[in-house]
Amino acid sequence: MTRLTRREFLRTSAAGAGFGFLAAGCAPAIKGDFAPKAGRRVVVVGGGWGGATAAKYVRLADPSIEVVLLEPNKQFVSCPFSNLVLSGVRSIDGLTFGYGGLRNHGVRIYHESASAIEPDTGRVRVGDGYLQYDRLIVSPGVEFQWEQVDGLAAAQDRVLHAWKAGPQTVELARQLAAIPDGGVFVLTVPPVAYRCPPGPYERACQVAFYLKTHKPKSKLIVLDANQNVVSKAALFRAAWKDYPNLEYRASNKVVKVDPSVREVTTDLGDRVKYDVVNLIPPQRAGTIAAQADLVGADKRWCEVNHLTYESVKHKNVHVVGDSTIGLPVPKSGNIANAMGKICAVAVVHLLNGKEPPAMAPGNTCYSWVNDREAIAVVNAYKIEGGKVVQIEQKLTPGQSAQWAQNADGWARSIWQDILG
Amino acid sequence: MRTILGLILGPLGLSVLMSGPAGAGPLDAPGASKALACSACHGLGGQSPSNTMPIIAGIAPWYFKKAIEDYAAGRRPSPEMEPYAKYVREAGIDDLAAYFASQSRQPTAVKVDAGAVERGRVASQQCVVCHVESGKGDPAKGIPDLRGQPPGYLANQMLLFKADQRSPGDPTLKALKELMKSVPDDQIADLAAYYSSLR
Ligand SMILES: Cc1cc2nc3c(=O)[nH]c(=O)nc-3n(C[C@H](O)[C@H](O)[C@H](O)COP(=O)(O)OP(=O)(O)OC[C@H]3O[C@@H](n4cnc5c(N)ncnc54)[C@H](O)[C@@H]3O)c2cc1C
Numbered sequence: 001m002t003r004l005t006r007r008e009f010l011r012t013s014a015a016g017a018g019f020g021f022l023a024a025g026c027a028p029a030i031k032g033d034f035a036p037k038a039g040r041r042v043v044v045v046g047g048g049w050g051g052a053t054a055a056k057y058v059r060l061a062d063p064s065i066e067v068v069l070l071e072p073n074k075q076f077v078s079c080p081f082s083n084l085v086l087s088g089v090r091s092i093d094g095l096t097f098g099y100g101g102l103r104n105h106g107v108r109i110y111h112e113s114a115s116a117i118e119p120d121t122g123r124v125r126v127g128d129g130y131l132q133y134d135r136l137i138v139s140p141g142v143e144f145q146w147e148q149v150d151g152l153a154a155a156q157d158r159v160l161h162a163w164k165a166g167p168q169t170v171e172l173a174r175q176l177a178a179i180p181d182g183g184v185f186v187l188t189v190p191p192v193a194y195r196c197p198p199g200p201y202e203r204a205c206q207v208a209f210y211l212k213t214h215k216p217k218s219k220l221i222v223l224d225a226n227q228n229v230v231s232k233a234a235l236f237r238a239a240w241k242d243y244p245n246l247e248y249r250a251s252n253k254v255v256k257v258d259p260s261v262r263e264v265t266t267d268l269g270d271r272v273k274y275d276v277v278n279l280i281p282p283q284r285a286g287t288i289a290a291q292a293d294l295v296g297a298d299k300r301w302c303e304v305n306h307l308t309y310e311s312v313k314h315k316n317v318h319v320v321g322d323s324t325i326g327l328p329v330p331k332s333g334n335i336a337n338a339m340g341k342i343c344a345v346a347v348v349h350l351l352n353g354k355e356p357p358a359m360a361p362g363n364t365c366y367s368w369v370n371d372r373e374a375i376a377v378v379n380a381y382k383i384e385g386g387k388v389v390q391i392e393q394k395l396t397p398g399q400s401a402q403w404a405q406n407a408d409g410w411a412r413s414i415w416q417d418i419l420g
Numbered sequence: 421m422r423t424i425l426g427l428i429l430g431p432l433g434l435s436v437l438m439s440g441p442a443g444a445g446p447l448d449a450p451g452a453s454k455a456l457a458c459s460a461c462h463g464l465g466g467q468s469p470s471n472t473m474p475i476i477a478g479i480a481p482w483y484f485k486k487a488i489e490d491y492a493a494g495r496r497p498s499p500e501m502e503p504y505a506k507y508v509r510e511a512g513i514d515d516l517a518a519y520f521a522s523q524s525r526q527p528t529a530v531k532v533d534a535g536a537v538e539r540g541r542v543a544s545q546q547c548v549v550c551h552v553e554s555g556k557g558d559p560a561k562g563i564p565d566l567r568g569q570p571p572g573y574l575a576n577q578m579l580l581f582k583a584d585q586r587s588p589g590d591p592t593l594k595a596l597k598e599l600m601k602s603v604p605d606d607q608i609a610d611l612a613a614y615y616s617s618l619r
Contacts, residue, residue, distance in 0.1 A: 057456075061447045334460055341456045345447055362457040362507060364500060380503035382510040391510060392503045405572065406461075406500065409470030414460045416469055 030112070030129035040065050040351050043124050043133040045114045045288060047071030049333040050139030050321030052102060053340030053418045059105040061348040068131060069102065070124065072113045076419060079196065080333050081411055082165035086173045087206040089371045095165060101419045117292035119314040135347050137309075138294065139321040139336065140286025142195045148282045150256035158259045159279050163195060175276045176210060182217040183275035186264060188254040189224040190282040193301065195322050195331045197231035198377070200224075200280060202367035205236070207278075208243035209370045219245045221274075223266060225253035231330070232367065232377050232395060239369035239399055254279065285323035294319055301325030306388045308356050309343040318343050327361075327388045329379070334363045337414055358383040366407035374404035451519025454511040461500065465523040471530045471572035478525030481517040483564045488513055495587045527568030532613035540614025543607050546599060555618040562592070567618040575612035578603070
């Protein structure tokens with residue numbers, strides 16, 4: 001099997017191989033049906049955890065089906081483990097991968113954004129052009145609700161979320177490293193439902209660990225919109241005993257940010273000064289899902305069939321990953337990967353006129369609490385009456401280096417499962 | 421820059437999933453689609469690329485079933501495998517056992533030190549009475565195949581036996597645990613390297 005490295009990816013894209021001709025900037029204008037469909041075709045929107053997995057597994061399950069993937073980014077940057085970039089324990093390069101493995105499976109990739117979906121005609125719009133599909137799989141991740149925090153929309157360049165791994169992760173790490181000893185780092189947690197329930201608390205651990213090690217007079221204030229730590233609460237609170245520099249305030253929803261005076265305001269009217277702020281905004285399904293009328297009455301998330309991930313609103317359009325709602329599962333990369341596989345198998349069965357098998361996802365979320373120890377939550381599910389039902393949730397008995405090593409094993413396996 | 425995917429993808433063949441009876445789709449075998457939940461940790465077809473997750477490609481069905489029942493009952497404590505073992509029972513343990521048994525096992529890509537392998541070979545004289553010279557084990561006596569497993573996984577399991585944390589109090593494993601208690605930790609690492617190197 002072909003090895004997939006970032007270097008290899010950069011080489012092929014520099015040579016203009018693959019479908020790079022459509023790359024933004026130097027691309028010929030996309031017009032009309034820019035890739036006429038010959039046989040049966042699945043189009044996938046979004047090459048993240050859910051979409052890249054789905055694209056690969058449709059090809060694995062039935063190589064006679066053409067798969068076209070739309071993804072604006074030329075590289076995949078893993079959100080899992082990206083909190084470790086803040087503390088300097090990992091590098092962003094180690095979390096950055098090319099899409100060469102998917103091309104080796106015969107996935108056609110266009111580094112473009114879908115601009116609209118037309119379920120009636122079975123078309124995905126890309127600027128002035130379009131693609132025809134038999135079935136569509138949408139995995140656009142989350143979009144931020146900037147308007148929910150006063151002053152945030154105008155301050156997007158200075159007030160970072162770092163909730164989509166990439167340049168913001170690197171920039172936030174730089175801001176953290178530049179904080180004066182004695183400075184205050186404010187981290188805000190959005191109300192549920194948001195991407196990666198334990199993610200903000202893992203981040204709190206990594207920031208507190210960094211400050212404790214490098215800026216012992218500094219402190220971290222966590223302003224949580226929720227009433228308690230949303231995931232693995234007892235394990236995180238136990239881990240925080242090692243961080244006297246961490247101050248956790250529950251039920252403190254941030255409603256305003258003012259970078260000119262370096263201050264956030266909570267719904268209780270408290271003003272909190274910061275040297276560095278990391279404001280994780282409230283979230284909803286990726287914009288394309290809302291535009292395509294896949295979201296429900298809440299205008300935030302997409303309801304789907306639990307066996308096929310077909311949208312309850314539009315036929316032949318499937319949604320996986322963080323954009324979905326209604327299953328008793330967290331918005332995690334592990335779940336997005338599981339949904340991608342199950343959806344791919346279901347789509348292939350449907351295109352072949354067969355009944356899709358009933359398959360349940362599984363989930364494991366590891367969280368690093370310092371530079372060498374982790375905790376985890378594991379969920380197993382089954383299908384009952386056509387719905388996903390939890391069998392069991394299990395936590396690690398505490399934090400240890402063993403779970404951190406297992407986390408590393410998980411990451412290696414799952415990155416390969418998505419992109420290899 | 422480290423090219424992690426280059427490392428983790430290693431030399432494994434995707435053919436594991438692609439092979440199947442002519443005409444049938446590669447994911448059509450009973451068990452193949454149910455096993456997709458396992459690849460997040462154990463790798464495609466059970467061919468784990470990491471040092472900690474065991475390879476379950478090619479695992480003998482009797483040992484697969486024993487391991488699953490031990491995890492589900494909490495005898496082998498594992499926060500990961502206890503829920504997944506219950507998933508396996510729900511999904512159909514026979515289908516999954518048959519699927520993983522049908523996958524060809526590649527030895528781990530994790531490298532071991534030649535000196536450790538040699539020391540481990542010498543120390544393995546304590547183990548051959550059960551695990552036999554080849555390391556292949558003996559199904560009739562309930563002894564699993566250790567060959568080619570990641571060294572990190574093998575060492576962990578030996579440490580769990582030593583501390584009586586794997587199947588605590590199980591009378592059938594008494595001799596094994598007595599022996600492990602007498603093996604120093606650095607020798608455990610050597611033994612892990614040796615069994616990992618066997619083909
Ligand atoms: C700091 C952090 C830590 C995390 N840690 C973990 C962890 O340890 N374990 C875990 O399981 N999960 C973790 N997660 C969660 C995980 O990253 C997400 O759940 C996962 O990425 C969701 O997959 P997805 O496919 O829904 O979205 P994404 O992976 O975000 O993929 C969406 C893709 O769609 C593309 N896209 C969007 N709109 C369009 C469009 N119109 N056209 C084409 N493409 C489009 C985007 O560019 C993006 O690449 C973490 C998240 C964060 C932020």
